[in-house]
Amino acid sequence: MNWEQLLSLRRQGDKGKRLRVEQDDTRLGFEVDYDRIIFSSAFRSLQDKTQVIPLSKTDFVHTRLTHSLEVSVVGRSLGRLVGKKIIEKYPHLKEVHGYHMNDFGAIVAAASLAHDIGNPPFGHSGEKAIGEYFSIGKGQQYKDRLTAKEWQDLIDFEGNANGFSVLTASRPGIEGGLRISYATLGAFMKYPKESLPKKPTKDIADKKYGFFQTDKAFFQDVANDMGLIPNKSGDNIGFERHPLAYLVEAADDICYTIIDFEDGINLGLVSEDFALEYLIKLVKDSIDTSKYKTLETKEDRISYLRALAIGSLINNAVKVFIENEALILAGKFPYAIMDKSKYKAQMDDIIKISVKNIYQSREVIEKEIVGYQIIQTLLDKFITAFNNKFNGNASNYDALILKMLPEKHHLEKENLYGRLLHICHYVSLLTDGNALELFETINGRKKS
Numbered sequence: 222m223n224w225e226q227l228l229s230l231r232r233q234g235d236k237g238k239r240l241r242v243e244q245d246d247t248r249l250g251f252e253v254d255y256d257r258i259i260f261s262s263a264f265r266s267l268q269d270k271t272q273v274i275p276l277s278k279t280d281f282v283h284t285r286l287t288h289s290l291e292v293s294v295v296g297r298s299l300g301r302l303v304g305k306k307i308i309e310k311y312p313h314l315k316e317v318h319g320y321h322m323n324d325f326g327a328i329v330a331a332a333s334l335a336h337d338i339g340n341p342p343f344g345h346s347g348e349k350a351i352g353e354y355f356s357i358g359k360g361q362q363y364k365d366r367l368t369a370k371e372w373q374d375l376i377d378f379e380g381n382a383n384g385f386s387v388l389t390a391s392r393p394g395i396e397g398g399l400r401i402s403y404a405t406l407g408a409f410m411k412y413p414k415e416s417l418p419k420k421p422t423k424d425i426a427d428k429k430y431g432f433f434q435t436d437k438a439f440f441q442d443v444a445n446d447m448g449l450i451p452n453k454s455g456d457n458i459g460f461e462r463h464p465l466a467y468l469v470e471a472a473d474d475i476c477y478t479i480i481d482f483e484d485g486i487n488l489g490l491v492s493e494d495f496a497l498e499y500l501i502k503l504v505k506d507s508i509d510t511s512k513y514k515t516l517e518t519k520e521d522r523i524s525y526l527r528a529l530a531i532g533s534l535i536n537n538a539v540k541v542f543i544e545n546e547a548l549i550l551a552g553k554f555p556y557a558i559m560d561k562s563k564y565k566a567q568m569d570d571i572i573k574i575s576v577k578n579i580y581q582s583r584e585v586i587e588k589e590i591v592g593y594q595i596i597q598t599l600l601d602k603f604i605t606a607f608n609n610k611f612n613g614n615a616s617n618y619d620a621l622i623l624k625m626l627p628e629k630h631h632l633e634k635e636n637l638y639g640r641l642l643h644i645c646h647y648v649s650l651l652t653d654g655n656a657l658e659l660f661e662t663i664n665g666r667k668k669s
Contacts, residue, residue, distance in 0.1 A: 222550045224311060225318055226448040227463060228328070229404050233389065233397030233439065242319035251327035254405040255293075258335045261399060263387045264289075267337060269652035271344040271588075272481070283484055285337050291480060295535060296333030296472035301326035302539040303468060307546070325465065331401070332408035332469045339384025341649040342656045343592030350596040351378040351645055359601050363641060371638040373416035374433050375645065381412055382432050383649050389439055392629065403443050407463030411470055413444060414459030421453075424555035425470075426462045433642060450552040461552030464542075471538045471558040475531055478568050478575075483527050485579040486519070493519050495574060496526070502567045504529035537562050595660040596648060602663055603644045611640060625659065 230239035230250040244250060258264050267286035283291075304325025307314065314320040341347030354360045356376040364372055374382070388406065389398040401409075412431040421427055432440040437458065444451075444460045453459035482499075485491040500523075501508070507529050516522045541561045548554040559568060579585065603626070606619035611634070615623075623631075630647050634640040651659070 222448050222450060222461075222464065222552070224307060224314055224320075224550075226446075227404065227407065227465070228314075228318075228320055228324065229402065229407075229447050231403045231446060232400045234400070239402075240318075241324070244319070249324070249327060250402050251324055251331060251405060254331040254399075254401045255327065255334060257399045257401065258331060258338070258388075261338075261387075263338050263650055264334070266650060266652045266655075269654045270337075270340065270342055271347075271592075271653055272477075272484075283480060285340060288476060288480065289334055289337050292336060292469075292472045292476045293330045293334040295475055295531060296469055297326040297330035298535050299326075299468045299472055299538060299542075300329030300465065302535070303542055306539070306543045310546075328402075328404050328408050329465050329468045329472070331405045332465065333472045335384060335388060335401075335405075335409055336411075336469055336473055337380065337384070339382070339387050339649065340380035341378075341383075341596065342651050342653045343589060343596065345380075346589040346592055347596055347649070348378050348380055350593045351600065351648065352376050353593075354597045354600045355641075358597055360604070360641070363637060366637050367641075368434075368638075370415060370417045371434050373419065374430075374638075375641060377416055377419070377430070378645060378649075379412075379416070379430055380649075381410075382416075382430055382436075383646060385410065385432050385440065386436050386646065387650075389436060392632065403446055404463075404465070406443050407447050407449070408465035408469050410440075410443075410463060411466050413440075413449060413462060413466075414453065415457065418453075418457060422555070424452075425557045425560075426452075426555070427459070435639065435642060452552065462549075464546070464549045467542060467549065467554075467558045468538070471542075474557065474559045474568075475534045475538070478571055479527055479530050479534070481579060482571050482575050483523055485575055486523050488579075490578045490582055491574060493523070496523055499567065499571050499574065500526040500530050503533050503564055507533060534559070534562065534564060534568075537564060592653075592656075595656050598660055598663065599648050599651075599656060600644060603647065604641060607634075607640050607644055608637075622663070625662070 230241060230244065239250060267289055268284055270285040272283040272285050272288045301322050304322035307325065308320065308322050341351060352375070355363070387398065388401050388409070391397055410431050412426055412429040414427060414430050415432060415437065416430040441458060447463060449460040449463060452461055482491065486493060486496045504526055513522065513525060516525055538558050541558050545554050559565065562568070602622050606615065606622040609615040609619045610623060626647065632643065634643050
């Protein structure tokens with residue numbers, strides 16, 4: 222892979238290349254990506270989607286929106302620091318093609334901003350609830366009418382693949398979705414493969430999948446345009462990662478490790494003593510002890526340690542990336558950046574505490590149980606009504622259910638897979654609160 226090709230400004234529908242030297246630096250294409258994402262309805266919905274605690278009304282608990290904004294800030298720093306090193310190593314990128322270090326920051330920031338845009342309500346349990354509706358629930362009835370890959374898309378419903386669809390799927394009058402630049406899409410594509418074969422290797426890029434069968438053709442166009450390296454054979458499609466996807470993943474890893482931990486501390490699920498014990502290992506080289514001692518509240522002390530910890534992790538992630546840049550460009554770096562961090566053991570310790578005290582806390586479990594019931598009920602009602610309408614045997618109740626669908630979701634889908642995925646996509650874009658309200662309406666529990 223080469224950086225000039227990887228930094229493609231091309232957008233869906235373009236007939237030729239967009240050259241960096243012809244860009245208006247006051248309105249750079251990669252920054253337009255960021256703007257389009259942040260003004261999208263799918264991004265706005267993240268303000269009411271779970272990060273750690275479903276349906277939480279506590280002020281300082283992160284939502285998917287605040288998490289995504291923080292990941293984009295960390296991603297921008299990672300991108301700029303790496304970009305500075307890359308431009309120094311390959312000066313022709315600037316001298317001939319006009320690229321700057323800030324271009325790398327803009328790409329990673331935009332992709333990081335969008336990294337959770339396809340996640341369903343109620344956190345990762347939302348993905349599992351959709352998948353299990355098909356694998357062990359009422360949706361099992363559709364298996365024999367789908368291809369193996371279509372079925373795998375549904376039973377392993379994946380927020381990353383759904384996010385690619387959110388960013389790129391066309392609908393009448395809106396070709397190419399948000400029309401994001403190929404470079405930003407490349408950085409967004411953490412798992413550049415289809416749902417089968419499932420986990421064919423231990424390579425981090427094979428851990429999950431990155432696109433639905435409906436989006437296969439365009440996914441291949443993006444990958445081929447940027448020169449991503451194919452790594453699957455026969456009828457199977459998969460590629461080595463875009464190098465900047467490693468930085469998007471690192472930004473996410475840094476934020477959820479440190480900031481979810483901070484949420485747990487502020488909620489009282491993790492003691493401050495634990496926080497000091499674990500965070501101090503990340504900041505011992507940069508902490509100003511005299512300043513720390515002047516901080517009087519737990520929130521201020523934890524906030525100070527969190528900022529230093531994120532700084533330490535960013536600097537080390539950049540070091541790992543640059544040391545392995547040649548392997549990454551050759552498609553021979555099968556690890557997450559933070560798996561090779563000198564702080565990996567400390568991050569693992571923090572995650573273990575978070576899993577035990579936060580992710581598996583009673584409050585989280587109780588609300589995830591509610592989320593399962595909500596998602597599976599909505600899927601069943603809307604899928605049944607949508608299919609009955611297509612088959613010409615819709616009841617009056619089905620017609621009423623379909624009136625709950627927003628206008629932009631009233632699309633004709635000729636094949637079963639398309640209809641099933643369309644409803645999954647609709648449910649995935651609901652906020653936690655929207656999903657709960659719809660559920661209560663359908664079950665006759667909504668308060669007037």
